[in-house]
Amino acid sequence: MSCKCSQQCDIDVMSDPLVLSADPSHPANLIPELCTVFYNNGWVTGTGGGISIRNAEGDKVYIAPSGVQKERMVPENMFVMDYASEEYLRVPQITKKPSACTPLFMSAFKMRGAGACIHTHSQSAVMCTLLFGDEFRISNIEQIKALPKITEAGNLGFFDELVIPIIENTAHEEDLADSLQEAIRNYPGATAVLVRRHGIYVWGETVWKAKVYNEAIDYLLELAVKMRQAGIPTTCGVGEEKKYLKY
Template sequence: MDGETTRDLAWEHAAASIIDAGRRLDRRGWVPATAGNISVRLADGRIAITRSGGHKGYLTHEHVIEIDIDGCAVRAGDRPSAETGLHTQVYGRFPQIGAVLHGHSVAATVLSRATDGDALYLEGYELQKAFAGQTTHLARLRLPVFDNDQDIARLARRIEPELHDCPMGYVLRGHGVYAWGEDMPTALARHEALEFLLDCELQHRKLR
């Protein structure tokens, strides 16, 4: 198998993982309408990301495009997600990260709007142990909340100082979560764990 064929197969695998992830997130109701975006960094440094505007439950290979580490489309005419800069920020900061997910769940949207603070705190949930470094449900975990901003470069600058301390990911207020991992299965597991915890917290608050 020559190098070009291997390269093409790697891209096909990355695109397929994005398509599968989109369907999984859609089944959970976390990427309604055209919301959300998904990306994968290949071993050779290429980045595959969802094209702007597509429904993540109905992705095809045509909806996955290549960008560089600066977030620019490699092929003329391709339009990456408006929030591409938040994906490339994670890749630029953490060389081991291979996948980034962004969804718009009801729980993340409502809870982030219900707090005026810069974080949500989660404590007492067994699934907290899904995140790196966590060994007990007794820990009190801080999930950063950033005010949403249509100026992605400005938003990224605001996130940058705290990015090193986001083991669960982070939330954009009134918008949704960002989660990542060394590969797509890990990113999906962390995203799902975070969404579960946020949903639990939302339901718990309703009972107070």
């Protein structure tokens, strides 16, 4: 039987209907593709980081295997979980162990209704967790406008402050779930949580929103490191930067 996607493809989906599709937006195709993009940005190198995506109906969760090179995955490597029962509908041959990030991805799905959640080990994210205390804050930068308010409709404005909570790392990724959930409860306007000396989790209503938020946040994290290096506070008002310039 061939795939039912809009492209009239001739992939034999009977061989593995949960992960084989010629539809490029199928989660089993998107996870390997996006992980390659993230790898090329230095966000998921050395097997760290990853992404989990729910299907369009929201009843299935696609999860990468644990400990694999995330940029070299193929659709057949994906785990598929039933969203409601959290039971695995498919376990790939490559390994029986799903990503250690699974309880964290599930927290974003269940608590925020997210359609996708990205985890990166971006060096800008890690540096910001070393430069900031319990919260990362930045304001008065144009790129902030790419991020949602969450608690009300629409995006943040140029003069709004972006606040991202920072939680402490644990020896094992799955042990982060409790503190991530606490941060999600305490910061209803957050679409991301930083993990000290580790990286960041970013989620969104759809995979494309999650991707845009992750890109915008990483841009702001990288900028924040440079602002700190230049001695400019990340929340400094428009025009106030002159006070900090050394020339």
